[in-house]
Amino acid sequence: MKEFKAFYKVVEGKEGERCHYSTRLDTYGCGCFHNCKYCYAKSLLAFRGLWNPEEPSVADIKKIEKKIKTLKKGSVVRLGGMTDCFQPCEEQHNVTYNTIKLLNERGVHYLIVTKSDLIATDKYMKILDKNLAHIQITVTSTDDKIAAQYENATPPTKRIKAIEKLGAEGFDVAIRISPFIPEFINFETLNKIKCKKAIVEFLRVNAFIKRTFNLDYSLYTHKEGGYYHLPLETKKKLLKKITGFEQISVCEDCSEAYNYWKSHVNYNPSDCCNLSFNSSKSKYIGNLKLLKNTKYGFLSSQKYCPGTSLNIKNWLKTLDPDVCVVSGFQSKLEKELLDFLLQEKRKIIFVLSTDVYEKCPQKFKEAVKNGSMLIISPFDTQLRIKTRNAAKTRNKFIIEMVDKLFIGDLTSNGMLDTMLKDKTYCLIGEKT
Numbered sequence: 001m002k003e004f005k006a007f008y009k010v011v012e013g014k015e016g017e018r019c020h021y022s023t024r025l026d027t028y029g030c031g032c033f034h035n036c037k038y039c040y041a042k043s044l045l046a047f048r049g050l051w052n053p054e055e056p057s058v059a060d061i062k063k064i065e066k067k068i069k070t071l072k073k074g075s076v077v078r079l080g081g082m083t084d085c086f087q088p089c090e091e092q093h094n095v096t097y098n099t100i101k102l103l104n105e106r107g108v109h110y111l112i113v114t115k116s117d118l119i120a121t122d123k124y125m126k127i128l129d130k131n132l133a134h135i136q137i138t139v140t141s142t143d144d145k146i147a148a149q150y151e152n153a154t155p156p157t158k159r160i161k162a163i164e165k166l167g168a169e170g171f172d173v174a175i176r177i178s179p180f181i182p183e184f185i186n187f188e189t190l191n192k193i194k195c196k197k198a199i200v201e202f203l204r205v206n207a208f209i210k211r212t213f214n215l216d217y218s219l220y221t222h223k224e225g226g227y228y229h230l231p232l233e234t235k236k237k238l239l240k241k242i243t244g245f246e247q248i249s250v251c252e253d254c255s256e257a258y259n260y261w262k263s264h265v266n267y268n269p270s271d272c273c274n275l276s277f278n279s280s281k282s283k284y285i286g287n288l289k290l291l292k293n294t295k296y297g298f299l300s301s302q303k304y305c306p307g308t309s310l311n312i313k314n315w316l317k318t319l320d321p322d323v324c325v326v327s328g329f330q331s332k333l334e335k336e337l338l339d340f341l342l343q344e345k346r347k348i349i350f351v352l353s354t355d356v357y358e359k360c361p362q363k364f365k366e367a368v369k370n371g372s373m374l375i376i377s378p379f380d381t382q383l384r385i386k387t388r389n390a391a392k393t394r395n396k397f398i399i400e401m402v403d404k405l406f407i408g409d410l411t412s413n414g415m416l417d418t419m420l421k422d423k424t425y426c427l428i429g430e431k432t
């Protein structure tokens with residue numbers, strides 16, 4: 001038995017930036033019995049002779065234990081990001097079983113992504129902590145015979161039963177349709193699955209994928225990040241066929257589509273994995289439906305030019321009443337705008353640079369009560385103090401979620417000006 005030494009990794013780059021759960025802990029590596037023909041890990045390792053599906057390398061539980069001791073209580077680690085941590089050799093080695101026990105002791109959340117129904121057996125259901133376990137079971141086809149042509153994993157019908165069983169027992173579980181290949185899905189069957197959450201990831205096409213599936217690739221015309229993708233409009237149409245789930249999220253690589261899903265589709269705009277945290281504290285205050293309205297962002301540098309407030313009042317008069325104004329309302333001008341918006345009972349999305357308030361502040365109670373205000377935060381973890389970095393993250397979040405961006409006053413080469421490089425916006429005040 002070979003030891004899998006590289007069992008812990010923090011994913012960086014674009015994926016790391018977008019994905020909230022970029023720390024991976026793989027209990028098995030350099031091979032996965034499921035041996036999916038489209039497997040990304042396999043495509044990277046097989047040609048170097050490092051892929052052994054029959055006998056994957058096994059991580060040392062003592063070393064895993066040491067690593068887990070360094071993880072913060074309340075943080076989230078993804079189990080099985082590179083290979084399936086519930087592949088058949090788990091029954092022999094139990095490394096995932098023991099890892100889960102250690103994570104429970106440490107109070108660390110674990111996001112499990114698997115194509116196995118082993119997770120829904122009594123042995124694992126006994127140790128999975130409902131407050132810490134977040135489970136995504138991948139289904140690529142609703143038909144066992146189709147799936148068997150390209151995956152050596154548990155048949156989809158059994159995976160679906162596992163999803164329903166875990167859901168019925170109150171676990172945070174989602175069906176992960178990844179890659180989403182509409183040709184392999186019977187939508188009637190899919191939409192009957194009893195599960196609250198669905199995560200969808202569209203197929204990305206490269207030469208390796210073209211050799212794997214016999215599909216009509218002429219539809220994959222959008223090129224980004226070294227892959228061909230379906231254009232956003234086609235993706236939108238296909239997504240409409242998935243109707244049986246209360247909460248939909250799209251895991252996305254392409255920038256335009258990523259921003260679209262985030263502001264128009266994803267159940268939790270600040271988390272495309274849509275994990276549920278059993279906390280008494282809400283992740284938002286107010287009317288979540290406002291996210292579906294047209295959204296105009298407003299940001300302004302700290303430096304204030306006299307006269308810009310009048311421009312803002314005039315700008316406000318030109319806006320359709322259904323438009324939502326989105327801002328962090330932190331700089332002087334942003335705060336002034338907030339007062340105007342509240343006075344005129346306009347629609348407001350307030351994005352915080354801390355986590356969401358415990359209680360709705362008195363000042364906003366009326367707006368929240370009449371449905372014209374939503375208070376959200378891009379941060380999941382507890383963040384009480386406003387910092388420059390948090391403000392930067394918050395502003396980035398605003399820039400990505402809005403349909404149009406308006407800027408009050410702008411200080412040349414300041415933080416905001418730097419963030420706006422390559423962005424399209426409309427300047428209401430002055431650039432100094």
Ligand code: SF4
Nearest residue numbers: 032034035036039083
């Ligand atoms: S289950 Fe995941 S890791 Fe295993 S072969 Fe399939 S795609 Fe690769």
